[in-house]
Amino acid sequence: MCGIAGIFSFMRDAPLPDWASAEVQRMIQLIGHRGPDELRYFAAGRAALATARLSVIDIVHGHQPMPDPTGRYWIAYNGEVYNYPELRAILIQRGHAFRTESDTEVVLKAWIEWGPEALSRFDGGFAFAIYDRERQSLHLARDRAGKRPLFYIRNRGTIAFASEMKAFFACDGFAFDWDPDQLASIFTVWTPVGEQTGFRGVMQVPAGSVLSVDEGEIDVTPCVDLPERTAATTSLAEAAETIRELLDESVRKRLRSDVEVAVFVSGGLDSTIVTKLARDHQPGRIRTYSVRFDNNDFDETTDQQEVVARYALENRAVTIKPGRIADHFEAALWHAEVPQFRTAFVPMYLLAQQVHADGIKVVLSGEGADEVFFGYDIFKETVLRASWDGLDPATRRDRVSSLYPYLKHFSAANIAPLEALFSRTSGGVDDPLYSHRIRLENSGLSRRLVRSNLNGQSALADLAERSGIACLNPLRRAQWLEWHTLLQGYLLSTQSDRMLFAHGVEPRCPFLAPEVLEYVAGLPEDILLSPRFEEKFLLKKAFADDVPARVLSKPKWPYRAPDAASFVGSGNGRAVAEWIDAALADESLQDIAPLEAGIAGRLRDKVLNAKGVLSQSDNQAFIFLLSLAILNDLYARRRGLARFGQSSRPVHRVTGVSDAAEAGAP
DSSP, rough: OOOEEEEESSSSSSSTTHHHHHHHHHHHHHHHOOOHHHHHEEEEETTEEEEEEEEOOSSTOOSSSSTTTTTSEEEEEEEEEHHHHHHHHHHHHOOOHHHHHHHHHHHHHHHHGGGGGGGGGGEEEEEEEEEEHHEEEEEEETTTTTOOOOOOEETTTTTEESSSSGGGGSSOOOOOOOHHHHHHHHHSSSSTTTOOOOOOOOEOOOOEEEEEEEEEEEEEEEESSSOEEEEEEHHHHHHHHHHHHHHHHHHHTTTTSSEEEEOOOSSHHHHHHHHHHHHHOOOEEEEEEEEESHHHHHHHHHHHHHHHHTTTTTEEEEEETTTHHHHHHHHHHHHHHHHHHSTHHHHHHHHHHHHHHOOOOOEETTTTTTTTTSSSSSHHHHHHHGGGGOOHHHHHHHHHHSTTTOOOTTTTGHHHHHHHHHHTSSTTTSTTGGHHHHHHHHTTHTTTTTSSOOSHHHHHHHHHHHTTTGGSOOHHHHHHHHHHIIIIIIIIIIIIHHHHHHTTTTTOOOOOOOHHHHHHHTTHHHHHHTOOOOOTTHHHHHHHTTTTHHHHEEEEEOOOOOHHHHHHHHTTTEEEHHHHHHOOOOOHHHHHBBBBHHHHHHHHHHHTOOOOOOOOHHHHHHHHHHHHHHHIIISSOHHHHHHHHHOOOOEEEEEEEEEOOOOOOO
């Protein structure tokens, strides 16, 4: 529901430097788009905290930064904890009094009561900072899925933190500089891993962790992650009934709001289930939003229309025509801040723009269902490769031929090469990265764009080793890796949080409720992914009578958008290609220190002069290259400030407990 920023002095018993108050105001103005309703800050002792508020819960009294009644603890909070009424009741029983109806105050009191253990009690997406004036300590925390971002740097004897990295433009003495080893990892894994951001000296608080600064030391403690695998005995019918109840409760909680809540409708199973449950709890008007394409390879309009008719929805669609992705690529990257491997985040940027224009602040989405319920091809690939040697040739061919129905270049003619690939990669099942080996190999071209001594896989391998996932079976290992890479680093970050909050819109994800995660962790895998490779088998059984037959029966159709073709396709013309020529000119590529300019130039020429269909590796590498070149201009060369500016909205100062508690707009 907000953006947060702050500065904390490493020097104990010494006040903040004189420049800190002005600097934290500039920081929050740079990310003011996250909270269009008010900008406020507090500065005292060793800390300055600031918030850009998107008012969703207790609009009148939920101002931030917020103190406890004694003024000892102060919180700057971004996000929502959906089970806040239940936690509030528990805290009242334990002697806490409340003066607002906001979840912000519940989070603060929960921290006072339980400390870091509170994270395991929260059902929500959040990032927050808590300053303890008595102990002179700072604590930064994020939810287990990493739905809300939180970055930090060391600068001039302080730690500066913010919801988005662009806030650090306000920090004197700091400059964005690429880290080649991190870039090599991002180009290989597709997303940042752990604390990575792509820039030297800029780190992110890992998902599910608490970063504490006390006595001048930074300590990062993991608190919550994916639930541990448990063994449970249940039937498919029992599991279907339970998951219906859990998802219904999850949607009900995520409809808690003092403002209207809308729903994203993609035409797929996940968003349709969310829409159905939201409709059950909101029998009146419900607004929904969809992305459509004028290219049938990506469009799901027919499925969306089926859902809209089934539930009598008021739907608005944003259609992506040739040139729209290219026209808005730079603006979307300004918000994404990290090199990207695909363009699908740009249509989401445009969709959020429309949502904001319609006055909507909150939307529900189906993110997380594929990771939790084994919806992606990588899960089927993992099971198939691991069982390959025990399958007869006919079964192998049948399983391979059913994997990629949405990709035209995978057809009957490709069966032999695909069989050879699976045969070659079926061994080494004990490798922690086994499930992702094909993906990592296919990233070889992207990886070669970056000059680094690392192979690009080491950061992920180290994280997997520290996390002890070797004890998991191959399918659960694949799930863990997807959770800590594509879900956290791209889907919940770039494609969801960053694109929506660019326009002051908050996304909520019912499939990622802790109760859902914990229940699914105990289910047999064949209830989730059927022996016949039917993905999201449990969800389909649970909602078979509630979802349009067309949506229920269609194979997995991942949300995608045209990649290189968005910029150099025949439908776009040279007007688009001209700015690409400038962005990828030899002098621009040579300005990016970690880039292998020669390899980059050859890739550029190959893509811009391509006559036929580009391979997935070429598409991916080209988008990485183009996004890196643009981000280098926006961040390393600092030109983004002039192009996208800084908010001139005033930042109201909170001076004490009474000021923070006053009602009404500042």
